[in-house]
Amino acid sequence: MELLNAIILLLNYTIIPALTYGSQLALGAIFVTLIYGVLRFANFATGDMMSFGTMFAVLLTYYFQSIGVGLGILPTALITLPFAIIAMIFYMLFIDRFVFRYYRVNKSAPVQLAMVSVGVMFVTQAIIRIIIGPFDRRFLDGEKFILKASEFKEMTGLNEGLTIKSTQAITVVITIILVSILFWFLNKTKTGTSMRAYSDNEDLALLSGIDPKKVVMLTWIIAGFLATIGGVLYGLDKSYKPFVYFNNMLPIFAAAIVGGIGNPFGAFLGGYVIAFAEIFITYAYKKFFTYLLPESLAPDTLVQLLSTDYKFAVSFSILVIVLLFRPSGIFEGKKI
């Protein structure tokens, strides 16, 4: 019984939240890795592009709520996703046409493009502040919980409750669907293969008749999907605050690098590595040990390795360790 309580405790406070957070990071990390693999630069505007897409979803959610359109128990934001994705793709293609393309055509160094993306980041941040402002917003509606702690306790008679929020289930399900479609597309379709070929050997891809313009456009379209969906899922689960999205760039980059930059499957797994590490290291295990250990040994302190304020330090440490010991990422495998 004590053991079961301890397991439920861990599930509730670490494993389920880490799976959710990991999925959200994974989508961002695949976005980073795709841009890096195909367009060959580190996109520092990642966090704010995710924020930009989410902003549309938030505004449209308010609009749909005001005209009384909803999905019942599911969040209204899910209907707004297609519109937000389209808006995001247009914004990305617009930025690419008027900013990135110039440097690509001139064959600028990757670091120059990365700096350009910092500029795009600032501009995007400013646009977001003008349109929606810097405040924290919640736009989740519909049924909040799939399983409430009290219901779980009644059902099982355990001391510890297990809560499954609807946003957690939605996040995991949508991530699995999106990532499966993406990997099927990249590995099994002619267009996906041509994208991987372009990323692998640009000159030979040109000689084989692959049109670079199409590959670039396609990359931004996929990026639009990943950024918007990743951002909306994060916003639904926590809340939408533009600055937090900017902050999330560190764990997202860490996930992409842990997975081997340029390798989408690695980035996907990297998201979970970072999320689990952050949550396991910042979780206070006091109650967990109280269940498992005899009373005399029960801990007096919180048994927390690091305060949650330092959760970014965890991603940063992992990033540094990976770069020192396995610079090509901890997962073997082919690049995109």
Next chain:
Amino acid sequence: MTAGYGNGPDIISSCSINVDRGEIVAILGPNGAGKSTVMKAMLGLLTLKSGSVILNGEDISKLSPQDRVKKGISFVPQTKNVFAELTVKENLEVGAFLREDNINRVIEEIYDLFPILKEKSSQIVGQLSGGQRQQVALGRALMIKPSVLMLDEPTAGVSPIVMDELFHHILRVKETNVGIIMVEQNAKQALSISDRGYVLVTGENKFEGSGEELLKDPEVRRSFLGG
């Protein structure tokens, strides 16, 4: 053909190369003679100042490299001539990117030509040996069923055994009625399998003739083949 890079001086001037189907032509010459430039000009990677590129009686001088590929001119670069992170089969599929029809038959033909590729079809090309990679490179270029195949120093950096094997494969490709233009440093070996050869010096045709003629020509031997 006359061409050069940007506004710089002409690298090749009034040089002329032709190849028929089922024929191997070698372009030879000392370093800096413009051998690779000739190929780039034919591929459309640099624009001609004068002259023209004619394929199957059609002037393709104004077309983009992609469109020339569509017309049936295929190129194997000297280095980075495979997609190292893709499988053998994917390499062939990308080679046929411009083909709209069913490519499985063409893939089978390539497998007949290079049986080892069938065996390794799902292996990542980066894990193959140098000789096998060259076969992948040839196979990829042949997927569009080109009329002309251009090889840029196919034997650069391969061992003598692999070189023999490679020449053997090139001869088999020739039998499929493809015209092959080959830029080579290994003049003697290249001429031994070529039907004709061109010797370029400072961007002009200095000598031309059949492989044997060139090998026997005392002036070519002295100036270029090393006695």
